[in-house]
Amino acid sequence: MDRREFLRRLGLASGAVMVDDRAEEWLWLGSKGVRAVEVPTVTQVGSVITWQTRQPCPSLLQVLSPDGSKSHFESAEVVEDHGLAVTGLRASTDYRFQLLSPTNGQVWYEGRFRTLPAAEGKxxxxxxxxxxxxxxxxxxxxxxxxxxxxxxxxxxxxxxxxxxxxxxxxxxxxxxxxxxxxxxxxxxxxxxxxxxxxxxxxxxxxxxxxxxxxxxxxxxxxxxxxxxxxxxxxxxxxxxxxxxxxxxxxxxxxxxxxxxxxxxxxxxxxxxxxxxxxxxxxxxxxxxxxxxxxxxxxxxxxxxxxxxxxxxxxxxxxxxxxxxxxxxxxxxxxxxxxxxxxxxxxxxxxxxxxxxxxxxxxxxxxxxxxxxxxxxxxxxxxxxxxxxxxxxxxxxxxxxxxxxxxxxxxxxxxxxxxx
Ligand SMILES: [Fe+2]
Ligand SMILES: [Fe+2]
The missing domain is CATH 3.60.21.10 (Metallo-dependent phosphatases)
Incomplete structure (x- = not known):
């Protein structure tokens, strides 16, 4: 059991101790300042990716297809709570995605998802x-x-x-x-x-x-x-x-x-x-x-x-x-x-x-x-x-x-x- 889990269980048992989850998650994702990366939606042709950054900044996301081609998705809005819709994907395909630093292009986080199979019929x-x-x-x-x-x-x-x-x-x-x-x-x-x-x-x-x-x-x-x-x-x-x-x-x-x-x-x-x-x-x-x-x-x-x-x-x-x-x-x-x-x-x-x-x-x-x-x-x-x-x-x-x-x-x- 790691420290985080121990504190949570202690909190649950006592009903009194609160865990600073945010601090724990910054540590979890290292010094890159990204947390809460989630893919709430995946369809046949797209996905939605949301994340949070330590400092407000524009959103920059790169999606990599199995054939090596890359697509970029971005928003110039300076925010801490990010969310981008990814479009133009193929059904039943494994994709990788990277969250990038908007200042130097450094990869902050890499994840993956698979699109849904194609639906047939009317x-x-x-x-x-x-x-x-x-x-x-x-x-x-x-x-x-x-x-x-x-x-x-x-x-x-x-x-x-x-x-x-x-x-x-x-x-x-x-x-x-x-x-x-x-x-x-x-x-x-x-x-x-x-x-x-x-x-x-x-x-x-x-x-x-x-x-x-x-x-x-x-x-x-x-x-x-x-x-x-x-x-x-x-x-x-x-x-x-x-x-x-x-x-x-x-x-x-x-x-x-x-x-x-x-x-x-x-x-x-x-x-x-x-x-x-x-x-x-x-x-x-x-x-x-x-x-x-x-x-x-x-x-x-x-x-x-x-x-x-x-x-x-x-x-x-x-x-x-x-x-x-x-x-x-x-x-x-x-x-x-x-x-x-x-x-x-x-x-x-x-x-x-x-x-x-x-x-x-x-x-x-x-x-x-x-x-x-x-x-x-x-x-x-x-x-x-x-x-x-x-x-x-x-x-x-x-x-x-x-x-x-x-x-x-x-x-x-x-x-x-x-x-
Ligand atoms: Fe209910
Ligand atoms: Fe309810």
Missing amino acids: RLARFAVIADPHVGEMEAGHIGFPDFSFTKGYKSWDPNNPHWRFTLRACLEEINALGPDLLVFAGDLSTHDKPEEYRLVRTLLEDLRPAFPVFYARGNHDIPHAQTAEDNFKKGFGLEESFQAFPVGEVAFLLPDFIDRTSKTGRAKVRTEDLRRFSDDLKKYADRPTFVINHHQLLSRRRPIDWADTGDADRLIDVLLREGNPWLMLCGHVHGADLTLLGNGGRIIPQVALPACKDYPCGYGLVTVYEHSVQYNFHRPLDPWCLRWTNLTRGMYYGLAPKLNYGRVGERNALFMRG
């Missing part, structure tokens, strides 16, 4: 997913009670522009520019289920005037705090039903609502009538690729799943593997990237958990549906505030946020073959 649809914006949250990285936290909490440097506002706005702006067929929220839009929290989401959307429809799945934060209270989530988004199923073009979407309203810890629960409804909705759209957006995961190798009874999740998996034509399930709630394959030896359904929109690793999902495959990519906005906030909140959970929430590259970027 494109049927493209949709964006945002999970866990948590509008109204006071601090990010808070674990504990309202008045006491075991961990260090993070707040925006501008009290008039809280983290949930600028992260959600940046995600929405990028999505708007991409122009998908629809946008789906995967729950926990609010933090306290207050009407004004839902209103703020609506206001941000209205400011952008998106040309695509927006749909909302409920999260465990989006429930009335008393069983008899008003359903602010449904009212906030003008929903008649929170258990939703609908077609969009040649594909279909299921946004079930399995949130347990009696749970104080944010669990999910399956009532018999909801199980039947879920099964019926799957059967109804059996003639087209169907996408299920559910706030809670059904299965995870990493984390305990948050269901009132694990048998509930098993019953849903059983239905998914038997009924209709589900291609992919997308979840939020865990605030980190996690890919699990649900399967029974015949049908296999990928279950993708999206990182939160509101803090590290900070971003949204983009799903492209083809005739015979479906592509998922996690995108981190290249907005300067988002990059700064992402680098700050890497320190959450005693500096363990990268281990807990970032996931492997294949959990953020994948091409799944279907039928």
Whole structure:
């Protein structure tokens, strides 16, 4: 165990010791003054690379193909939090990349990535997913009670522009520019289920005037705090039903609502009538690729799943593997990237958990549906505030946020073959 790991474990055990993660990472990458180098997105034709420098400087990046050719990507903006989109790549190809000193061209850091395989067939649809914006949250990285936290909490440097506002706005702006067929929220839009929290989401959307429809799945934060209270989530988004199923073009979407309203810890629960409804909705759209957006995961190798009874999740998996034509399930709630394959030896359904929109690793999902495959990519906005906030909140959970929430590259970027 190295010193860094020892300090982290000591911190976790005592609940009191904070590790200066930034100082440790400067040492880790040597004297070059580069840290937090990440490749959040890899597609067939491009990637996104983000990093931080000790001193503000322009961004300079070189990508090397297997045949030895080099491409340069740069930005003249003088910043500490860097992010560049790499374009013009070939599918299924191994690339090296180098971060260069803008003053003398010295190689500060070298890494590699492999582009996704080419997707074949006609494109049927493209949709964006945002999970866990948590509008109204006071601090990010808070674990504990309202008045006491075991961990260090993070707040925006501008009290008039809280983290949930600028992260959600940046995600929405990028999505708007991409122009998908629809946008789906995967729950926990609010933090306290207050009407004004839902209103703020609506206001941000209205400011952008998106040309695509927006749909909302409920999260465990989006429930009335008393069983008899008003359903602010449904009212906030003008929903008649929170258990939703609908077609969009040649594909279909299921946004079930399995949130347990009696749970104080944010669990999910399956009532018999909801199980039947879920099964019926799957059967109804059996003639087209169907996408299920559910706030809670059904299965995870990493984390305990948050269901009132694990048998509930098993019953849903059983239905998914038997009924209709589900291609992919997308979840939020865990605030980190996690890919699990649900399967029974015949049908296999990928279950993708999206990182939160509101803090590290900070971003949204983009799903492209083809005739015979479906592509998922996690995108981190290249907005300067988002990059700064992402680098700050890497320190959450005693500096363990990268281990807990970032996931492997294949959990953020994948091409799944279907039928
Ligand atoms: Fe949640
Ligand atoms: Fe959440």
